[in-house]
Amino acid sequence: MIDLEFLINTLSLGSLYALLALGLVLVYGILKLVNFAYGEYIMIAGYGLYFSATVLQLPWWATMLFGVAAAVLTSYLTELAAFRPVRTKSANALIVTSFAVSIFLQNAVLILVSPRARAVQLPPIFSKTVNIAGATTPVRNLLIIGTTIVVLVLMSLLMKKTVLGIAMRAAAEKFTTTRLMGVPANLVISAAFIISGLLAGIASIFWIGRSSSVDPITGAAPLLIAFIATVMGGMHSPTGAVVGGFVYGLLFNILSITLPASMISYRDAFMFVIVVLFLLFRPEGIIKGGYTEERVG
Amino acid sequence: MTMPMLTVENLMASYGVVRALHGISLEMNEGELVALLGANGAGKSTTLKSITGVLRPVKGTVTFLGEEITNRKPENIVKRGISLVPEGREIFGQLTVEENLRLGAFSSYQRDRYKADLKEIFELFPILEERFGQPGGLLSGGEQQMLAIARAMMAHPKLLMLDEPSLGLSPAMTDNIFVLIKRLQEMGSTILLVEQNAERALGIVDRAYLLANGEVEFAGSAEDLKRKVDIASVYFGGDDEASCEVPL
Numbered sequence: 236m237i238d239l240e241f242l243i244n245t246l247s248l249g250s251l252y253a254l255l256a257l258g259l260v261l262v263y264g265i266l267k268l269v270n271f272a273y274g275e276y277i278m279i280a281g282y283g284l285y286f287s288a289t290v291l292q293l294p295w296w297a298t299m300l301f302g303v304a305a306a307v308l309t310s311y312l313t314e315l316a317a318f319r320p321v322r323t324k325s326a327n328a329l330i331v332t333s334f335a336v337s338i339f340l341q342n343a344v345l346i347l348v349s350p351r352a353r354a355v356q357l358p359p360i361f362s363k364t365v366n367i368a369g370a371t372t373p374v375r376n377l378l379i380i381g382t383t384i385v386v387l388v389l390m391s392l393l394m395k396k397t398v399l400g401i402a403m404r405a406a407a408e409k410f411t412t413t414r415l416m417g418v419p420a421n422l423v424i425s426a427a428f429i430i431s432g433l434l435a436g437i438a439s440i441f442w443i444g445r446s447s448s449v450d451p452i453t454g455a456a457p458l459l460i461a462f463i464a465t466v467m468g469g470m471h472s473p474t475g476a477v478v479g480g481f482v483y484g485l486l487f488n489i490l491s492i493t494l495p496a497s498m499i500s501y502r503d504a505f506m507f508v509i510v511v512l513f514l515l516f517r518p519e520g521i522i523k524g525g526y527t528e529e530r531v532g
Numbered sequence: 533m534t535m536p537m538l539t540v541e542n543l544m545a546s547y548g549v550v551r552a553l554h555g556i557s558l559e560m561n562e563g564e565l566v567a568l569l570g571a572n573g574a575g576k577s578t579t580l581k582s583i584t585g586v587l588r589p590v591k592g593t594v595t596f597l598g599e600e601i602t603n604r605k606p607e608n609i610v611k612r613g614i615s616l617v618p619e620g621r622e623i624f625g626q627l628t629v630e631e632n633l634r635l636g637a638f639s640s641y642q643r644d645r646y647k648a649d650l651k652e653i654f655e656l657f658p659i660l661e662e663r664f665g666q667p668g669g670l671l672s673g674g675e676q677q678m679l680a681i682a683r684a685m686m687a688h689p690k691l692l693m694l695d696e697p698s699l700g701l702s703p704a705m706t707d708n709i710f711v712l713i714k715r716l717q718e719m720g721s722t723i724l725l726v727e728q729n730a731e732r733a734l735g736i737v738d739r740a741y742l743l744a745n746g747e748v749e750f751a752g753s754a755e756d757l758k759r760k761v762d763i764a765s766v767y768f769g770g771d772d773e774a775s776c777e778v779p780l
Contacts, residue, residue: 398638401631405624411586412622417610417639417687 240370245488246481247376250383251441253480255457256464257390258434260476263465264407265427266322268329272313272336273461274454276432280306280439281355281449282344288356295358303436309340310432314425322424337454345451352450361444379441386437387477390430394473399426463506467513469520478521535598537562537722538583538614538691543592545575545582552578554746555592560691560724565717567733567754568726570743576726577619579743580693584616585609597690611639613690617697619726621680625669629660632668632679636686646686653682656712674705681712692716693724698732710736734758 255277262270283305287298317336321328361375394400399422406413406423414420442457443449460483468479486509490502513520536559545553553575560566568576581587583594585606594602601609624632633653637646654661657678663671668679677697684692694713698706706729714736717723727733734740734754742750742761750761 398634398641401627401635402638405627405631405635408624408626409622411606412618412624413635414606415584415586415610415616415618415622416635416683417607418635419607420605 238370239368240372241488241492243367243370243372243376243380245485247372247379247484248488249481249484250379251438251480252460252464252483253477254383254386254434254438255442255461256468256476256480256483257387257473258431258438259458259461260465260470260473261403261434262427262431263470264473265403265410265423266318266329267326268318268333269462269470270431271330271333271458272317272340273431273435274456274458275337275340276306276310276435276454277439277442277457278344278449278451278454279309279340280436281443281453282348282353283436284357284440284443285353285355285449289353295356298356299440302439303433306436306439307429307432310428310435311425313340314428318428319421319424341451341454348451350451352448354448355443357440357444357447362447375441375444382437382441386434390473393430399423403427463510465520466510467520469522469524471519472522472524475520475522475524482521534561536560537597538724539593539595540579540583541593541595543579543582543589543594545578545587545589547578551590552746553582553589553592556743556746556748558741558748558751560722562690562722563717563720564739565713565723565725565737567730567737567740568724568743569730569733569740569757570749572728573745574743575746576743577695578746580616580695580724580726583609583693584614607639610687610689613688615684615687615689615692617677617680617684617692617694619695619699621673621676623668623671623676623679623683626667628665628667629663629671629679630665632683633660633686636683639687649686649688653685656715657682674701674708677701677705677709678712681709681716685716689721691722691724693726695726696728697725698727698729706732 259270259273262268262273280302283302284298287293287301288295291301293301313336317332318329321332361373361378363374364371365374365377394404402413402418403423403426405416406418410420413423438457443453464479464483465476466479467482468477469475483506487502487506490505491499494502494505538560540556540558543553543556544551556575556579558568568579570576578587582589585601585604585608588603592602593600596612596614599612601612624635627635633650637649659675660679660682663675668676671679681694681697697709697713701709710732713723713725725733725737734757737754739751739753740757741748742757750757
């Protein structure tokens with residue numbers, strides 16, 4: 236059962252989910268906002284891939300840059316236009332705003348592009364399979380593992396070695412005190428949204444890569460996965476989010492191979508049961524983390 | 533007479549519908565060590581919060597070095613030269629001592645000066661050099677207070693404000709902190725000190741303001757205050773009538 240194929244599948248699924256969860260938790264850490272528009276950044280990146288490949292006919296590497304840039308820009312603009320004006324209001328105002336942004340972006344794409352799915356061309360290497368020591372796996376599974384390792388190393392360097400990273404960690408712990416150090420509130424918040432968009436964009440390439448298509452509600456499933464992963468791993472630290480992503484991937488794959496064929500379509504239902512158990516018995520998640528509940532003033 | 537460094541005029545502030553300050557006025561000159569005294573809820577911390585921009589005053593003005601800074605963002609006020617050592621120390625427990633100090637220098641970072649500043653800080657607080665790589669949360673209360681003061685000093689403040697620096701510290705550590713505050717003044721700092729421990733504060737400050745119920749009840753030299761006001765009644769008696777009879 237536990238063979239190399241299972242291992243690669245789990246690591247690649249976990250890597251993708253870890254990236255998704257990390258992007259969500261970075262904004263939560265600083266703004267104490269579960270950003271329900273986060274899935275839309277992934278969706279917009281998908282349309283960025285589609286648009287740059289089909290309409291602009293850019294080479295594959297440029298379409299990826301274009302897609303990621305679209306997610307980063309969308310994330311930053313939603314911060315400026317939607318979240319900043321309500322930031323000092325109530326936590327409820329922020330979360331309702333995130334739903335509004337989500338519905339707005341979904342419908343904008345629905346009206347401006349189409350309600351129907353668009354095919355996204357990704358480089359052929361994404362769909363090729365390779366054979367490693369008897370295990371057959373799509374190349375994109377190896378690419379996502381490699382990409383995630385690079386992203387996690389870079390993120391860790393950013394957070395530990397740069398002043399911006401130190402300030403972001405401080406802001407997640409004590410926001411007002413961080414401002415009293417002279418760190419502009421807008422700087423750390425914008426940085427969190429930009430990095431969140433960057434992670435959404437990178438994850439989107441691999442998310443879209445599985446189905447090679449994008450539609451206006453493409454973002455719903457990855458948002459849910461990111462949210463569940465952070466609940467399991469812990470909302471209170473980036474480490475928790477990454478751990479949660481990998482745990483989600485592992486549990487999902489275990490369910491996939493242990494459930495009888497007739498039950499496999501209820502896989503998500505089983506995942507939700509596991510989440511409910513987490514909420515009941517370990518609501519803080521696997522990793523407790525250091526974020527406090529202080530709200531941005 | 534030169535212009536005061538800091539002028540607070542008729543400051544009023546509220547928490548929601550609760551009015552915490554009813555028109556506070558105070559002044560500080562360069563090089564002074566001034567105490568802000570009063571019982572719990574008198575408005576001491578609220579005054580500091582209003583000066584640092586954490587709380588937006590309802591009315592009144594704060595002028596620093598000839599420039600009005602009322603309603604400016606906290607990060608801009610720090611840049612202008614006012615640093616706060618907050619009540620409860622508020623060090624970053626997840627961050628190392630080094631990272632805490634690095635953030636303290638955020639508003640005025642220069643690589644060469646930063647290195648020199650660290651050396652000076654280590655002379656004042658040798659314990660921080662020992663704990664340099666440790667998370668701030670692992671430090672004892674007294675060490676955290678030293679870190680909080682050192683972190684504020686890293687910004688080279690023109691005005692340093694300390695909110696209850698002796699709170700929760702052992703008597704020996706409290707002694708250390710008061711000696712240190714006096715020493716910082718002798719080294720050229722201008723310091724506004726908020727203290728519960730009025731007797732101790734009056735022992736080191738030049739002047740003091742006594743707040744009660746959101747108003748300045750007495751202002752004068754430390755000697756005057758000691759002579760004319762029954763400090764104990766202000767803090768423990770809760771007898772507001774008596775303390776209101778203080779001649780102004």
